[in-house]
Amino acid sequence: MNTTPENDSPVYDPEHQSTYTLDVVAKITGVSSQTILHYQEHGLIRPSGNSRVFDDEAVRTLRRIEHLRQNCEANLSGIKLILDLMEEVDRLQASLRSRR
Amino acid sequence: MPASFKDYYETLGVPRDASSADIKKAFRKLARVHHPDVAKDKKTAEAKFKEINEANEVLSDPEKRKKYDDLGAHWDSPHHSQRQSRQETPQDFGQEFNFGGTGFSDFFEQHFSGGSRYGFPGGARDPSSAAARERRGSDIEGDILVSLDEVMHGAVRPVSLQMANGRSGKVEEHSFQVRIPAGVTDGKRIRVPGQGERGSGGAPAGDLYLRVRHAAHPDFHTEGHDLYYDLDLAPWEAVLGADLTVPTLDGSIKLRVPPGSENGQQLRVRGLGLPKGKSGERGDYHATITVHMPPKSSAGERELWEKLRSISKFNPRTNPSA
Numbered sequence: 001m002n003t004t005p006e007n008d009s010p011v012y013d014p015e016h017q018s019t020y021t022l023d024v025v026a027k028i029t030g031v032s033s034q035t036i037l038h039y040q041e042h043g044l045i046r047p048s049g050n051s052r053v054f055d056d057e058a059v060r061t062l063r064r065i066e067h068l069r070q071n072c073e074a075n076l077s078g079i080k081l082i083l084d085l086m087e088e089v090d091r092l093q094a095s096l097r098s099r100r
Numbered sequence: 101m102p103a104s105f106k107d108y109y110e111t112l113g114v115p116r117d118a119s120s121a122d123i124k125k126a127f128r129k130l131a132r133v134h135h136p137d138v139a140k141d142k143k144t145a146e147a148k149f150k151e152i153n154e155a156n157e158v159l160s161d162p163e164k165r166k167k168y169d170d171l172g173a174h175w176d177s178p179h180h181s182q183r184q185s186r187q188e189t190p191q192d193f194g195q196e197f198n199f200g201g202t203g204f205s206d207f208f209e210q211h212f213s214g215g216s217r218y219g220f221p222g223g224a225r226d227p228s229s230a231a232a233r234e235r236r237g238s239d240i241e242g243d244i245l246v247s248l249d250e251v252m253h254g255a256v257r258p259v260s261l262q263m264a265n266g267r268s269g270k271v272e273e274h275s276f277q278v279r280i281p282a283g284v285t286d287g288k289r290i291r292v293p294g295q296g297e298r299g300s301g302g303a304p305a306g307d308l309y310l311r312v313r314h315a316a317h318p319d320f321h322t323e324g325h326d327l328y329y330d331l332d333l334a335p336w337e338a339v340l341g342a343d344l345t346v347p348t349l350d351g352s353i354k355l356r357v358p359p360g361s362e363n364g365q366q367l368r369v370r371g372l373g374l375p376k377g378k379s380g381e382r383g384d385y386h387a388t389i390t391v392h393m394p395p396k397s398s399a400g401e402r403e404l405w406e407k408l409r410s411i412s413k414f415n416p417r418t419n420p421s422a
Contacts, residue, residue, distance in 0.1 A: 007277055011276070012276060012293075028293075059291065060239070100124075
């Protein structure tokens with residue numbers, strides 16, 4: 001972890017487009033590789049280009065899925081609906097912001 | 101940690117019943133004066149520019165403005181703190197959190213930021229259970245305001261996150277810096293691993309996601325990596341064409357407006373938008389034409405309009421393309 005001359009707190013330096021293999025995503029999120037592939041098969045998460053490589057957005061989505069599954073007791077179709085709606089809200093908010 | 105009330109109307113110098121057009125106009129006027137690229141004292145200008153941007157962020161959004169007006173009306177009431185959006189219910193045993201260095205004030209963070217916390221396992225609500233003893237911390241999300249100059253060149257931003265433990269009430273502060281990659285788009289989330297809520301029982305901490313918000317600019321707005329500029333034209337400039345000087349993030353350029361340009365038409369300049377990562381590739385610059393009518397005509401101008409009326413076959417209702 002680096003620091004800068006004027007500030008000695010650590011610098012987080014995200015890669016512009018960090019990608020992770022299936023095993024690494026499983027380790028980061030604590031979700032098994034098999035479950036991740038199951039979610040991918042149902043269109044809940046999207047790989048980044050190559051079918052078994054994922055980005056930070058996929059990691060975030062996986063955490064959301066687990067949150068919805070465990071805390072809200074949502075099933076796969078419910079989770080898909082919620083994620084799609086959240087994506088749509090994000091898209092519409094971005095479009096509204098750029099028009100203001 | 102209640103923050104003090106901010107008078108956004110005063111910041112923009114507009115009355116409380118100002119229209120959205122008045123707010124836009126006031127923001128643009130002030131943002132031009134205090135834009136860090138223009139002002140002499142960059143440090144003071146940057147702080148002022150962020151204040152103006154924050155006021156604009158709330159007052160230009162009808163939903164946020166309504167919430168703000170409602171908050172203002174009840175600010176002195178002892179119950180106003182109940183309206184704060186990010187306080188968790190005590191039974192969640194979660195942590196309240198508060199950002200610093202995101203470009204927004206504490207007041208904005210408490211009431212208008214998109215901040216949220218998720219990932220708290222249902223089973224952990226019973227603090228004596230095994231799940232509660234060993235539990236990964238929740239992920240925390242917040243917004244970070246990034247100027248277009250920072251988007252162009254990249255930046256390192258100091259960020260702090262204060263968290264108060266829901267049970268013990270102890271406040272911890274983490275300070276760190278985050279590199280804003282050049283070309284980061286509005287809405288993109290930057291993941292900062294391990295800077296979310298602390299885990300318990302030796303489990304890892306959650307992650308922090310900072311959602312990038314491009315600061316409103318007096319001249320430009322962005323869509324993805326493309327940059328948009330509103331180009332105001334006189335009717336004769338649109339009809340006859342013109343060579344105009346327009347601002348870009350790289351300085352001024354000469355732009356040729358072709359004869360017969362239409363309202364809403366976009367003139368594209370390739371490669372003068374925002375950078376796309378480290379590749380050196382850039383988005384495009386679009387000048388969107390708005391044709392303005394002169395507010396009033398002199399006698400001579402009126403005579404010319406009348407002459408035009410007598411010789412022109414153009415009728416926008418029956419033959420718009422003639």
